[in-house]
Amino acid sequence: MIILRTPKGWSGPREADGHRVEGTFHAHQVPLAVSRGNPEHLARLEQWLRSYRPEELFDAAGAPVRDLDPLMPTGDRRMSANPVTNGGLLLRDLTLPDFRAYAVTVDRPGRPDASATGVLGGWLRDVIAANPDRFRLFGPDEVESNKLGAAFEVTDRAFVGRITPDDEDVSPGGRVLEVLSEHLCQGWLEGYLLTGRHGVFTSYEAFIHIVDSMVNQHAKWLKVTRGIPWRRPIASLNYLLSSHVWRQDHNGFSHQDPGFIDHVVNKKAEVVRVYLPPDANTLLSTMDHCLRSRHYVNVVVAGKQSGPSWLGMAEAMLHCQRGLGVWDWAGTHQGEDPDVVLACAGDVPTLETLAAAALLREHLPELRVRVVNVVDLMRLQPDTEHPHGLPDAQFDAIFTRDRQVIFAYHGYPWLIHRLTYRRRNHANLHVRGYKEEGTTTTPFDMVMLNDLDRFHLVTDVIDRVPGLGERAASVRQRMVDARAECRAHTREYGEDHPRITGWRWPATP
């Protein structure tokens, strides 16, 4: 590599308006304002251009003289035809182990508990091992704390400095690029993708905002290059965000920000995808899809803590293919028109929604409840707005045209409104999500502070479904009391109430 340092504006006009240009800040932007009709600047521009003796370089018709022909590169040596500038030409598919072999065996909905990213880690380990020349994992010292540490069974963190006996899992040839600078991770990964290789960037959800401006530029590049016929697609830029807003353990308010999704969906629909798999099997299926995709920005948000496994692998694959779907087993009175739709996106909102569905089944068994889970967030948009958008007829069939919809969402609630405001039933859609409340506290206190908890979702149903308010007054009161009881427990014991930590989806009768 050659690094050439030159004066700014080197070889340009030396001066203008009585000050030096070359080598000074005056060489920035437009040193000669010719377009403004400045005759002195125009004369200086001409003088400078003539210093290149164009009469020796061009013929009378303005074409380069033939003597110059041998200087011009041909074929792949032409700058834009050189494969190193068009990595898609060099792209080879990843060798992907069959993700189904890593599946959690789900005996019945909710069993067993598993760490979604922990399970994924096993698959990613084998992706790394199977692709020693074309796949890397990038992250700001969070690979281990995002539960992807299995990677270190087959590789190390790349490090070319001095390694001490106290260091672990570091070596110059490591396939994991870990450094506490999101900017470096992003820049390295972008560069790596542009060479025709593949990668995943894993980060705490809140801190991926650090690269907002960089992902903007990459997304804009993807949008523009989609329209350039000779540019071959490159591997997608994959984000796996964990340690998310709802599960901060010993961290607090500073670590709670689900807004990267909002940021990304402002970019051109053709190049952005957002996935919120609710458990381990759906995460496996989602990541396999992302690593096969091309020329997108994929944002995947998933939990690292142990949580319920809802779907067996066959179901999980179908669910991910559809992007969203009715979970019949979680609702009541299947085959009938629902009185209310409980929708959810994200692992913690899914847990709270399922727990709310179980409470409704127990306390209001006559209520017809439909549960809908969303993995692919862009399905919510009309198909005129996003390639993944669900056609209106299908959306109406799932979310109904006139029933109340209580939507528990992982991030800022208004994003769901933004995606659905054109839908027929939008006026009946009520979204719960993160509203900048909470700090270092228990997981269930976090959802209570943001009104996303199971008890609040049940009161939302009671308050919204016509005719239910008076009939269900005592159920409502029990929900309010349950919140108070759970809150008090956190304040006394510093952990969640056993009725929360011990809750499991009940065996369907």
Next chain:
Amino acid sequence: MIILRTPKGWSGPREADGHRVEGTFHAHQVPLAVSRGNPEHLARLEQWLRSYRPEELFDAAGAPVRDLDPLMPTGDRRMSANPVTNGGLLLRDLTLPDFRAYAVTVDRPGRPDASATGVLGGWLRDVIAANPDRFRLFGPDEVESNKLGAAFEVTDRAFVGRITPDDEDVSPGGRVLEVLSEHLCQGWLEGYLLTGRHGVFTSYEAFIHIVDSMVNQHAKWLKVTRGIPWRRPIASLNYLLSSHVWRQDHNGFSHQDPGFIDHVVNKKAEVVRVYLPPDANTLLSTMDHCLRSRHYVNVVVAGKQSGPSWLGMAEAMLHCQRGLGVWDWAGTHQGEDPDVVLACAGDVPTLETLAAAALLREHLPELRVRVVNVVDLMRLQPDTEHPHGLPDAQFDAIFTRDRQVIFAYHGYPWLIHRLTYRRRNHANLHVRGYKEEGTTTTPFDMVMLNDLDRFHLVTDVIDRVPGLGERAASVRQRMVDARAECRAHTREYGEDHPRITGWRWPATP
């Protein structure tokens, strides 16, 4: 200043589980997992804590022994009571020159043309001069290109390195902190505010995303400290964003991103404010307000290019106080129910909306048109959502309950839907804004590429207002033709059609 560098985990337990802790990565997070019921770790924790000989430090009741009393600081020397940690205690108001003296004299709407930030620059210059100990301007080498260069009539860029004869406006005592690192600018300004002083951060709109993550943390700090009684409010964090999405001159797609507004409005409503003054006088009034405010994040987006001055200073002040308002002079058939509302926010959308209103007046004089301009974006939200939110009755009075509203917005159009989805007339609200189209081209081509241009706004009116479609078919056709003509002109001459550059608001009959 003393900098002390210590081993990580210094003075903590030396080792655990057979590996060194102190001075290694093992000292990060939770070296002893006592909470998991690990008896060996518990014993080691006790051993470590006992090494401090607590029996010498605490009495039988657990209180510090009296011998220690003299070590404890009192009064203002207590850590959190020290005024240097509570800058609001030291805060002194700025000496603000009367901004009305800097006003553009508006003969009639639209005259004369003026650069909004250029006019503001004169006032900011005098703010700097009047507050040599408590105000600074921060920016990534864009003070001059954002047309705030008047600052350099009274001060310099701060620079403590070697200054050469080619440098201009730099000195160690300069009050402008300019460095091409938005991170440094943001960090410096946050620190400066925390000492009880005041400042403004000026940046290109697209690149302020670089500090997304930092402004998150500051906004969270503002939210939390609002609830701490002894914390005194500090000066607001003021952003003046120019060189915005619509006017990029020789820059292109990479410089076009109006999403910082979207990012900021995800933070707690109590601490965020967003202003889009449409001309020089409204910008003066807005910035005066921001520099008097406390404990907010204020985002002000304003143009730097020469553009129409719509309001005289007295009107501008009233308009800014209201935050939004009907511009009677721009509509038709005042005092009657409108057939359509043309709303706008931002300088370029305001220009296009006014030009559309003039076209409607000319071609469809019987149409009753109301023009509404929005300066304070948060007025659009319900008052239950934001302190600046307009009560529903007022919103309905201005935007009507059932008439079509064509809203021309500066940024991503869905933000307006997000802010207004609870409003009664939301289903009739149609927003035009930036949709990631365009690159280095003319100003009018930019608005055409994003369907925000005057001609498109007129066709939106014709397509939306019931009964107008058939009657106005020939007007509609003229608009489509005008777009084609203007597009062709840009392709032939590389600049906008004279009917665009020469357009002025017509004298009201």
